[in-house]
Amino acid sequence: MRNYLSRIRKIKKQFAISEEEHFVAAPNGTHHRVFLSDSYVIRFRDDNPELLLREAQFLKQLDHPKIPEVLWSGKVNQIAAMVENRLPGKTMNVVWKTLPEIDQATIITQIVEFLQYQRTQTKEHVYSVSTGKKYKKFLDYLTDGMKQKIAGIKKLLVSKNSNKRME
Known part of the structure; x- marks a missing residue:
């Protein structure tokens, strides 16, 4: 968990995400490590980084109000990561x-x-x-x-x- 928190700190600095944005691990039901704040979702994929990067490319092609916008995807400390805006609502x-x-x-x-x-x-x-x-x-x-x-x-x-x- 500590490794993810240091990666999140790097991402927050890189994108000037407010220090008030506190990220917590998403509840069960995700395919990889997901961290949520009030405004953002950060996903990491250690086991299959190319899969997450392809997913980011796919999502970037779509323009729909029900699809979160991919703000950035790439690698942090050689681990694939994707930052999205968080849609309002509860976790399904x-x-x-x-x-x-x-x-x-x-x-x-x-x-x-x-x-x-x-x-x-x-x-x-x-x-x-x-x-x-x-x-x-x-x-x-x-x-x-x-x-x-x-x-x-x-x-x-x-x-x-x-x-x-x-x-």
Whole structure:
């Protein structure tokens, strides 16, 4: 934790982030080290730095009010980091179960609207943050992801069936 705090101090100095901005570790549910203040989110990725840097590049292409703006991405002490503005609200994985169904439905509707927005984007290409593979359209990306999941399920079923035959 101490290493992250020294990195956060460096980032705060580099971007003239107020000393009053206090960062705390995000609650569980994140894929890497995330620290939150009232105005900013700082994410670090020790295990796969290129993945975080690709994600930052992807997010920088988007212009949508529900997507945090990436203010900076790069390396601090050889560790990948990304600084974003923090959108107002509460952390979803903390409050979801306590929300009334009407609020959950509103959030799901907003997610669907965002996915529809993604489908209308006319960027040169869309790429998978996790694999780096490029697609001509967002729908191609979604289709490929589903094909991969289906192939994985088929492989699992074939494996189970061949194990049953051996018994």
